[in-house]
Amino acid sequence: MNDTIIDDKIKIYQDVLDEGHYKLLTNNIDTIHSEDIIFFSDGIPGFEDLTDFIVCPIIDYKPFQVFQSLQSPEIGMIILPIINKFLSPANMTTDLLISIYQKEISPDNDIYFICRFSDKHITINTKAPLVINLNTKSGFQPIIDHDDLNTNDNAQLINKESDGK
Amino acid sequence: MLVLSRKKGEKIIIGKDIEICVLDVDKNLLKIGINAPKSTKIYRSELYDAVQKSNASSIFTNKPDLPSLLK
Numbered sequence: 001m002n003d004t005i006i007d008d009k010i011k012i013y014q015d016v017l018d019e020g021h022y023k024l025l026t027n028n029i030d031t032i033h034s035e036d037i038i039f040f041s042d043g044i045p046g047f048e049d050l051t052d053f054i055v056c057p058i059i060d061y062k063p064f065q066v067f068q069s070l071q072s073p074e075i076g077m078i079i080l081p082i083i084n085k086f087l088s089p090a091n092m093t094t095d096l097l098i099s100i101y102q103k104e105i106s107p108d109n110d111i112y113f114i115c116r117f118s119d120k121h122i123t124i125n126t127k128a129p130l131v132i133n134l135n136t137k138s139g140f141q142p143i144i145d146h147d148d149l150n151t152n153d154n155a156q157l158i159n160k161e162s163d164g165k
Numbered sequence: 166m167l168v169l170s171r172k173k174g175e176k177i178i179i180g181k182d183i184e185i186c187v188l189d190v191d192k193n194l195l196k197i198g199i200n201a202p203k204s205t206k207i208y209r210s211e212l213y214d215a216v217q218k219s220n221a222s223s224i225f226t227n228k229p230d231l232p233s234l235l236k
Contacts, residue, residue, distance in 0.1 A: 024225070045217045076225060
């Protein structure tokens, strides 16, 4: 892709981000750089047409990030690396989960839970994690067909003493 | 929708590199085998539907109360 096309795309994306829901949780992104864009060639299930995303750390809760579409300002999800000090699946150890994922996901990738928040608890999608390769700036959302994984698993707090910083 | 009748052991070819073979037929259960490039994602539709719904409901519209939820 030539530089002019990339520049034009970034101008459009900057306008989209001005309306982006990520701002509810993170600092405003003043300038997008082409290397910030993570490309999902097949989109993600339910949003197959959205291919370009950005991730932004959440203020004061840095392992949590917003996965924000650059094509649709209202499409943003909260993600968390599967290895973190906050949450783990309630029904299995993180080690077991990693061993399940390792059969289908290359270790070159970073793997994230997509988190869902209600007023009282947090659930995580262990069946379809978000996979991002920061070297190639690409990602995908595989569906792991395993009976112990769910799209809406309960999450348990790892360290209740954590101050979240 | 294209409708084809196939017997056990017969195949269907889709494009140049996807092959579907009827392995077994038993009352209401049809067992099929699929040969496709590794890059072709193949899912049971109910699984894909569940992930679509989960993704749609994971979009946040309000600021979650992280300090309380992570206490």
